[in-house]
Amino acid sequence: MKKKKNLLIGALVATLIGGSLIAHPAKAASTDLVIGSVLDIDKTDPHTATNFATVRALGLVYGSLIEIGARNAIKGGLATSWIFSKDGMQLTLNLRQGVKFHDGTAFDAEDAKASLERILDTKTGAAARANIATITSITAKGRQLILKLSVPNAPILAALEGVNMAMLSKEDIAAAKIGGSNKPNGTGPFKWESWEPTQSVKLSSFSDYYMGEPKIKNVTIRVIPNEASILSAMNAGSVQFGIVTDPLIAKQVGKNLKTYRVPSLNYYALQFNTKAAPLNDKNVRLAIQCAINRDELIQTALFGEGKVTGPITSPAYRSDSSARPCPKQDLAKAKEYLTAAGKSSGVSFKTMVTSTGWATSVAMAQNLKAQLAKANITMDLDIIEQGTYVPRWLSADFVATLANNGGRIDPDTMYTRYFTSTGNLNKVATYSSATLDTNFLKGKASGKVAVRKDAYASISKELEDNAIWIWLATPYEYRVSVKNLRNFSALANGSLLPLRSASLR
């Protein structure tokens, strides 16, 4: 009798476990793509979006005048061609014809004008307002959009790219139907279906898309709160596409899947408050610069998956990282600098690190701490979650912080806001100078890479010679997909837009 009952229990447990094992999830139809992402989107207003997940999702729904293509080249989006006036003070864009919004209305120059005006309106709190702040007036003329500028500003073209420059319908703007519970209405390849917070965003193909309806009919961006689980779900066949930032996870991708690896524009830097002791002393900052072994940092925190970088990560203007003081770790030199600072007995400072979303930031901070300890520099870590980090970062309430900052295709949009004396984040960057201001103006004035290169090289040099921040490394971005995803290419800015021409065989 005893045995009978035990057997029964055993059988029950076995059915429970065994039964569920057999039931592999049904394979999705070959026009459905499920994307696994750790982060959920946090809003639906493209102009104020800063969260990577939000930018990624809305990037499929909205279009912008300019796009970034393969090898980071600027190409037309909703604008097909453009021309600068001779003095560089006026930009005329010719808009694409036959473009429709998801609600069926046609896209025209008035929509473009209203969208840019919304971004320029300070009440919007648009994320990229500063990048186009040189626009003094916008005129819609037939199929043309004419932008008047306050200074010669060639990089503004690249600044018109991306979700933060999304083109909205003027009716939506007038009715204030952007963000909140309003359904996004863009010109992108995919229509917005629904957003279930902390669960998923659902999109469907837009039949009137100007490049033709995408072959992938349904896209679901599913929130899976850790990257190991994303990989598990991909192995189990329930997710076809994964957004991976942790190099450790990327290394575990098996042969059954495809990995796309692109050098990211983002960069890790040890950001200093040059107004606070002991980092207000240039020699202390240089000592830290010399004490760091970036290769080891990449080896441990990024598992070898990254590249040493200087300030500028924009491919055409990339800083020469071998030109900086102590390009390789030099402990003797670090000691000299410390002595010069009158701190030969050592120095200590606190570094703020955010724990949210980025396991690598914390790993990097740990390795940096261990490295600096060898040079008699004590770096204490202050690890806090994002919600606390942001207000402190904004008010420069830190001595140092290990930042993972977003990079841009153009160095002008990347650093003007930090390192010009009028930049909106200059008080966070804590450094500006007359020469920097001049060089940034010089970089703006021309559209020619060869001419601009010099200006950005000088900027890079000034920042590194004074060790304003310590630029460390740039990671790779990973996209993992099932083998049968065709015609997809990964872009350095993280955009998923190539999905518009991809298909599942």
Added chain:
Amino acid sequence: MKREKNWVNYYLQSTSGIVGAVLVLIMITLSLISAFGLAPHDPLEQNPMDALQGPNGTYWFGTDQFGRDIFSRSIDGMRRSLSVALLSVGLATLFGVTLGVVGGYLGRWIDNIVVRTSDVIFAFPAILLALAIVNSLGNSWIDTSVAIAIVYTPIFIRVARGPVLSVKEMDYIKSARVLGYSSPRILGRHIMPNVFAPIVVQVALSLSWAILTESGLSFLGLGTQPPDASLGLMVSEAQALAAFAWWSLAFPSIFITIVVIGLNLVGDGLRDALDPARRSTS
């Protein structure tokens, strides 16, 4: 005197009590080894060349992604867990017992406030309470301990208050009151001895919960902060590594499990030894 000798004897007769005491003692010894800096490696020392090695002669429990010794980190994590547990349970006992005994003895509005407040804390999800406290206090090991202490104080209030309420109504206490003995004297001489036994048991059990809570908080990134070692944090860091470096997950997990089992067995042993009614059954 006689009473004490009795319960120690009873405790030593229980197998589980002895096993528990041995397990806890082993863990305490390991913590002390770490506290005196006698661990085979510095728990913070990074040897990137030796990263992610399996258990071997040099690194008994293997190494993590920075080439840190997992054994040294585990015993240092144990030291930290035990310190947090001791401080938090100490604080919770001190405040909980005081409030419970005073509230229970004095009754009326004082008791009402004590009970209400503890109900409020009690009905608040513990992790979320700790999260809020750690966010506003900071996350040194003392802050973590205070957060855990706040979570566990109501339990001690209840444990202490119960016996006080029942003893208070007994004839000998009533007569002591009639005889005009002072409240502190009645509390100290007659009531506290009755509260003693359940409190001691509670302390042992709470220590084990506190260790679990600390590691849970660290797992969520709210307790001990890197690069310091903590068992919960090590498990959290091992999440991504576990698929090909099992040792990074296994050893810290085993350490937590052993110490919690040990403390529970000690609690059982104490309960049996201190409760005359139970002696006959076990």
Added chain:
Amino acid sequence: MPCAAKVVHGITIFSIMKKSSLLSRLLSVTTTLFGISIFVFLVLRVIPGDTITSSLGIETGALNQEQIESLRKYYGIDQPIIGQYFSWISSFIQGDFGFSYSTGTPVLQLTKSALLVTMELALLGTVLGVFLGISVGMFSARKPGSFRDFLGQFFGLLALAIPGFVLSTTIVTVMANKFQYFPNGNEYMSPVEDLWMNLQQMLFPSLVLGIAVAAPVMRTTRSALLETIDKDFVRTAIGKGVTAKAVRLNHVLRNSLIPIVTMTGIQFGYLLGGAVIVEKIFALPGMGRQILDAINKREYATVQSSIMVFAILFVTINLITDLIYRRIDPRIK
């Protein structure tokens, strides 16, 4: 001594020693809930940062004072603290849980779906836990001191000592990497949408919770059985020739039910709050994740209202447990 504090693993359940009427119980519960509402409100304001900084991130730096003021107004954080509290609590009582700005959805709507997930999880966890706990407890109590008793007790200890996050992490790693099985990678399905998928998604998380519940239930069952078996009425029954099985089921188990029910009630309450980590690891869209997420975004109304819902549930479950307890145990009335 029926009115002595009933200490089950150190936790006395809600005012169980009070012989007070239901009405006064309800009154005291209400005060407690008000206390909680004030507490959660204050605790949230102590955490640095606010809805604006967490929604705009570093771009907040680009705002001027006037814009910040208008945003504060929009998020309803421009009033003095006391005003904010009263406007929240009065609408909460009327069933309006506030608005989640980031999702553009009323909190009530978010809570409805999240609560169902957590309730199902806690319920399955409790059922599994009670089933496991009682089985192992009976298995153990059959022959105290024997090897099988040792096995049973060892299971109880392990279940008590292995943290949920360790168990979850291990399960996910092993199942996904060795067996390529990870149902939680699929979209979450409610039991109505797809029962089979739902059960698969719930299996491991509720097993993890169930094991945590099983430990105290097992220990309570074992000691209650051992205690009852010594009681006179059981001996009498055996003396009267009632079969051993009938004695076990009718007399022993029935009389052991009181502490088991009590224990289960307490554990269920704890599961609701304790599911945070499991929900996180297994990607379940429940209340724990909703609250953590809202804390990170400083969505005050969402956090406050969700925690109040938790507290109300917790208090209600304790009340029900208490009522059942009175019902089963004739001595308490």
